[in-house]
Amino acid sequence: RRMAVILEAGVDLYIRRAWYEGADFLSPRLYRRFVLPQLKQDAELAHQAGAKLAYIMTAGYVPLLDLLLESGIDALIGLDPVQDHRADFALTKKKLGGKVCLWGGVNGFVTMERGTPAEVRRAVREAIDVLAPGGGFILSPVDNVTEDTERVWENVRALIEEWRATW
Secondary structure, eight states, X not given: OHHHHHHHTTOSEXXXXXXXXXXXXSOHHHXXXXXXXXXXXXXXXXXXXXXXXXXXXXXXXXXXXXXXXHHTOSEEEEEOTTTOTTOOHHHHHHHHTTXXXXXXXXXXXXXXXXXXXXXXXXXXXXXXXXXXXXXXXXXXXXXXXXXXXXXXXXXXXXXXXXXXXXX
């Protein structure tokens, strides 16, 4: 019901938070049984309202790629090489590219808040090299950047500069 109310307001994008719906918590078999039916309904409801459905899952999504494709989601938010060391950007791009928008690529806390500009630039290049070809990619820190420090602003500038130079 909450989703329907939000969609009635005329939003362009509805984000379903799925941090505890990944393969760290559910096997693909259990995901298919308990999560996928509702996710398909959510995608259909969003599309009927003229909106897109984005799904945020920062870890444990790789074993679910085929199910995510089947779900009808429009974007997968949270592609993070640090939070999930098992993240496979190449496989994710191969399975979802051109069908589901891929969103993320750079870790917000370790890389953006604690890293150096060189580390940020390297993360941006790696994300763009793998996730951007053919389109359907939104470069952003995952999940977010919360500190307002000179280091963070230096890293934000590095991210933007590297994005402009690489893409």
